[in-house]
Amino acid sequence: MSKQKTAYPVRTALVASALTLAVAGSFGAAPASARTINIMETGSSLLYPLFNIWVPAYTHSHPNVRINTQSTGSGTGISEAVSGIAQIGASDAYMSNTQIRQNPNILNIPLAISAQTVNYNIPGLNDLHLKLSGPVLAGIYDNQIQYWNAPAIQHLNPGVPLPHHRITPIHRTDGSGDTFIFTQYLSFSTPYWNSHVAYGTTVSWPAVPGSLGALGNPGMVQSVAQTPYSIAYIGVSFANEVKDAHLGTARLENRAGHFMLPTKATIMAAAARLGSKTPADERISLIFAPGAHSYPIINYEYAIVSDHQKDAEMGTAVRELLTWTINRHEGNAERYLRQVHFVALPARISALSRKQIAKIR
Amino acid sequence: MKLRPFRIALVLITSLIPLALIAILVFLGQYSWSAITFNGWHFLYGHIWNLGNLYADPIMQRGQLAPIGANYGILVFIVGTLLTSAIALLLAVPISIGVAVFLAEGLGSNLRTILSFVVELLAAVPSVVYGLWGYAVLTPLIAHSIGPDLRSTLGFLPFFAGPIGSGYGLLAASLVLALMVVPIIAATVRDALSQVPLETKEAAYALGATHFEVVRRAMLPTVRGNIIGACILGLGRALGETMAVLMVSGGALNYFPGNIYSPISTMASFIVSQLDSAMQDPTGMAVRSLAEIALILFIIAVITNIIARLLTGTSRNVSSV
Secondary structure, eight states, X not given: OOOOOOSSHHHHHHHHHHHHHHHHHHHHTSOSSSOOEEEEEEEOTTTHHXXXXXXXXXXXXXXXXXXEEEEOOHHHHHHHHHHTSOSEEEESSOOOHHHHHHOTTEEEEEEEEEEEEEEEEOTTTTTSOOEEOHHHHHHHHTTSOOBTTOHHHHHHSTTOOOOSOBOEEEEESSOOHXXXXXXXXXXXXXXXXXXXXXXXXXXXXXXXXXXXXXXXXXXXXXXXXXXXXXEEEEXXXXXXXXXXXXXXXXXXXXXXXXXXXXXXXXXXXXXXXXXXTOOTTOOOOOTTOOSTTOOSOEEEEEEEEESSOSSHHHHHHHHHHHHHHHOTTTTTXXXXXXXXXXXXXXXXXXXXXXXXXXXXX | OTTHHHHHHHHHHHHHHHHHHHHHHHHHHHHTHHHHHHHTTHHHHOOOEEOOBTTSOOEEETTEXXXXXXXXXXXXXXXXXXXXXXXXXXXXXXXXXXXXXXXHHSSOHHHHHHHHHHHXXXXXXXXXXXXXXXXXXXHHHIIIIIHHHHHHHHTTSGGGOSOOTTSOSHHHHHHHHHHHHHHHHHHHHHHHHHTSOHHHHHHHHHTTOOHHHIXXXXXXXXXXXXXXXXXXXXXXXXXXXXXXXXXXXXXXXXXXXXXXXXXXXXXXXXXXXXXXXXXXXXXXXXXXXXHHHHHHHXXXXXXXXXXXXXXXXXXXXXXXX
């Protein structure tokens, strides 16, 4: 055989070695032992900070599981869980009856109880906790109450030097569970809002000249901080950011007519009143709970999960993760929930959640 | 007939482009057809966008299953799109022509090559980068300095008076769009200017024109068709720009801008920001209405291009890209 000389020996050698490495690499990628499972979680920006605290703790004890978290809004959480792109969709909003009918395999599993604050930025008044009620907030977002010193607001806050300045209401542009619980509070407390705007992860916000839309809870915090005389609804897991930005937190009127701040006591009071009514599929609103000490805007943080995962291994991994999160000594322990100002699930609810988790295959 | 297979192959490959255009049109039309029948002409002149009550059961309305209270009107977004593109072009065109003239006529060959390269590089910057810069730098600047300055100098015009707000709005979106459009127009016009025949310029000099008069009277009229073509390219980019506008426009819903600082929404940015919410609609009517917005944006882009063709058809172009 005559020795064949290639025209470009170095180049050929480089290409050949690159190809061999690529082929060998693709075969050697998966080691024979325990496969890494990639779980994708996406959705609620309200649950996102808590999930980010959970992930390092969980993967420390379960090294073969990798969890990717994303903050994209509850609407995306629901749609990606339904379409199967994400294994766990985080949502502050439960799915509607029609959505459940269309997707009977989807479970709404509460993981914790969270709350929402109404924050404002009035120069000089951010240290006071202004008293606001559902009808007043509905009026602000409806362009019927336009100035901070309007009689309706002054009436709730006698003696406070409210400025004569237009209010800039800020709402979420993305499909948001925060919008859902805020508009539920407005709907349940204000019949006019209920009949004209109602509630949802997105609503047709009435035209208020100058009102802004923000993306995600971080966007809400930033918009309020940058816009004097504005008002927004922000998840309680961002309370630290709110404090750093020196924004004011409002006292909200509950069903009994008292004005409450979201503390562990007021959240648990509301949960105790409505939690007993939670059905087996755990889709229930905890908004505007009765009780003298209840905080009016609290909600279950849902994991939207399909009850048939792509294989048995993934099903087991998702089940183990969710069981860990609702365990009082693990995910639902004080040391995690305290950082985001959430409250643990009551025993009856975590039992219901456990039953739903068991359905995941 | 040796060339026959070559011709056939050539025809097939070149027809891929108009076929792709028609395919997009057909897909959009077919996907949004139920929304088109549901919305009718009201879609174009209604200014309320309402997804309806997503948590109640949907009902049959106008022959389609849709949520109760669903009512889609996009006049606000059409106005937002047209306003931002118009203001962006108003700002960008004089600047780009100035840049192009300077690059083509005002520099020595070394500096010309380097600076032309820099201008073309600006066109390659991803739009998200412009959006991030707008979000972080431009909006506070508008809120604290540019806005108040504009209001104090041009405040006698109602469009520039009124509350400045937080900086997110029409002015921010238009400035970001102008920034993105300048390199496109400048590079195209510079190319055209550099290809003006030497005889034209020499003839003008021979008649005693100054350098500026040569540019103004001999060169620019020759490339008028190219300038209009470049402006249409820029307009096309401005009409379709999504991410950068989304980050600085303020996401207005259901109201028209009262002044230049007011928050707005454009069609493209609205589709992105509303897609997740629209997927919550179990009937699918919301997503199809978003597709209808995309169809209308597509039609607007095609119409502006046709108008441009008609405008440039009457003047002779310098043969260039």
